[in-house]
Amino acid sequence: MDxxxxxxxxxxxxxxxxxxxxxxxxxxxxxxFYFEKFRILEQPHYAxxxxxxxVSKLKTNLKVMPDLICGPATGGMILAFEVARILQLPxxxxxxxxxxxxxxxGMNINPGQKVVIVxxxxxxxxxxxxxxxxxxxxxxxxxxxxVLIDRRTKADQxxxxxxxxxxxDYSEDKCPMCKQKIPLTDPKTGKIIKRS
Ligand SMILES: [Zn+2]
Numbered sequence: 001m002d003x004x005x006x007x008x009x010x011x012x013x014x015x016x017x018x019x020x021x022x023x024x025x026x027x028x029x030x031x032x033f034y035f036e037k038f039r040i041l042e043q044p045h046y047a048x049x050x051x052x053x054x055v056s057k058l059k060t061n062l063k064v065m066p067d068l069i070c071g072p073a074t075g076g077m078i079l080a081f082e083v084a085r086i087l088q089l090p091x092x093x094x095x096x097x098x099x100x101x102x103x104x105x106g107m108n109i110n111p112g113q114k115v116v117i118v119x120x121x122x123x124x125x126x127x128x129x130x131x132x133x134x135x136x137x138x139x140x141x142x143x144x145x146x147v148l149i150d151r152r153t154k155a156d157q158x159x160x161x162x163x164x165x166x167x168x169d170y171s172e173d174k175c176p177m178c179k180q181k182i183p184l185t186d187p188k189t190g191k192i193i194k195r196s
Pocket of ligand 1: 177178
C-alpha cells in the first residue's frame with residue numbers, strides 16, 4: 001500500500017486524531033501536538049485502512065511472517081484484530097490485570113510461536129515492554145512490533161510505525177508556547193485551562 005507521510009498526516013488531522021496547538025499531557029508536560037487514537041478506532045473503515053498500512057509495512061520489514069498477532073488493551077486489540085484478519089492469522093489479546101498485561105479467557109502462546117505485537121500510540125514504550133514480558137514468559141518469539149503512531153523522543157526499540165512524530169514535550173518553565181502566551185488546552189476535554 002503506497003501512501004506518503006504527508007497523506008497520512010492529512011488523514012490524521014482530518015479525522016481529529018492529530019491535533020496541533022498547546023496541550024497539557026497526562027505527564028503534566030506541554031506539547032504542541034496531541035493524538036487521540038479513538039478518533040480512528042471509532043471509525044472502523046479508517047481503522048481498517050491503517051491496519052492495511054501496518055500489514056504492508058510488516059510485509060516489507062519482516063523476512064518471515066508470524067504465527068500469531070497480539071494486541072494489548074485497548075486500542076491495540078482493535079488494530080491487532082484487523083491486522084490478523086487481513087493476514088488470516090489468529091489473534092490474542094492482552095488485558096490489564098494488577099497493572100500488568102495478562103492472557104486471560106484461555107488464550108495462550110505456545111513455546112516457539114512467532115508473535116507480532118500491534119499497538120496504537122507508542123509514547124514511553126511501557127505498554128510494549130509489558131506485552132513483551134508476557135510473550136517472553138510463554139517462550140514465544142517476538143517477530144516484530146508495529147504501532148500506528150510512534151511519538152517517542154528516543155528511539156530505543158526497533159518498532160515499525162505508520163506515522164512517526166518526534167514527541168517533543170516541555171516542562172512548563174521551558175515551554176516555548178507558554179512564552180508565546182498561546183492558550184493551554186486540555187486535549188481530552190478541548191477546554192482551555194490557561195489563557196496566558
Ligand atoms: Zn506550555
